[in-house]
Amino acid sequence: AQKITQTQPGMFVQEKEAVTLDCTYDTSDQSYGLFWYKQPSSGEMIFLIYQGSYDEQNATEGRYSLNFQKARKSANLVISASQLGDSAMYFCAMRELFRPPGNTPLVFGKGTRLSVIA
Amino acid sequence: GAVVSQHPSRVICKSGTSVKIECRSLDFQATTMFWYRQFPKQSLMLMATSNEGSKATYEQGVEKDKFLINHASLTLSTLTVTSAHPEDSSFYICSARDLHGYTFGSGTRLTVV
Numbered sequence: 001a002q003k004i005t006q007t008q009p010g011m012f013v014q015e016k017e018a019v020t021l022d023c024t025y026d027t028s029d030q031s032y033g034l035f036w037y038k039q040p041s042s043g044e045m046i047f048l049i050y051q052g053s054y055d056e057q058n059a060t061e062g063r064y065s066l067n068f069q070k071a072r073k074s075a076n077l078v079i080s081a082s083q084l085g086d087s088a089m090y091f092c093a094m095r096e097l098f099r100p101p102g103n104t105p106l107v108f109g110k111g112t113r114l115s116v117i118a
Numbered sequence: 119g120a121v122v123s124q125h126p127s128r129v130i131c132k133s134g135t136s137v138k139i140e141c142r143s144l145d146f147q148a149t150t151m152f153w154y155r156q157f158p159k160q161s162l163m164l165m166a167t168s169n170e171g172s173k174a175t176y177e178q179g180v181e182k183d184k185f186l187i188n189h190a191s192l193t194l195s196t197l198t199v200t201s202a203h204p205e206d207s208s209f210y211i212c213s214a215r216d217l218h219g220y221t222f223g224s225g226t227r228l229t230v231v
Contacts, residue, residue, distance in 0.1 A: 033219075035219065035220070037222075042224075043156075043209055043211070043224065043225040043227065044222065044224045044225060045162075045211065045213075045222035045225075047219060047220070050219060091161065091162070103150055103167055103169070103175070104215075105152045105164050105167060105213070106152070106162075106213065106220055107164070108161045108162045108163075109161060110160070110161045111161055
């Protein structure tokens, strides 16, 4: 079963506008972590934002904010004031906890390709 | 912040040869290193988890004899693609746990011709 679902293969946004990238997750754990990464064409994985399952407030990092709705198991990324440089693949990921401490890899969604239009 | 240096960034090799990819943690000790593979326009798929001083744990469907992982020290993990074939052409990227989360290498684009 897919743990992380990103239903938007591609998104377009006008420069300076805000955009929301969807992410839903599936876990039976009470304690987990949710991450968003940006992957430009160079391939590097750039960490954007993190939300812990027990965090009561939505995470924010500059122009990035995470709309965390625990009951709905969703962790949508909001990018405000989009810039041309934001064009990239965006991956939602979850830290699974069924493995021993220290051996908890990230599980990734299929990603959303964001294109910012001038 | 934590840095994982991954080399080479690009490699082209002939079919049947072996390729070694290195990931070094530069300013922290990486007890555990995760190796991912990413085919074009697809997501990152976990291949294996390597732990310093012990055998790697491979995900289902990943051939351990083909993708040799060595984690001999707390700062170095290597992935060797043995007898590479064109279908092994992919983007390989490593990731280590650090104090604040996960640090990724810059990735290796492997092309087997």
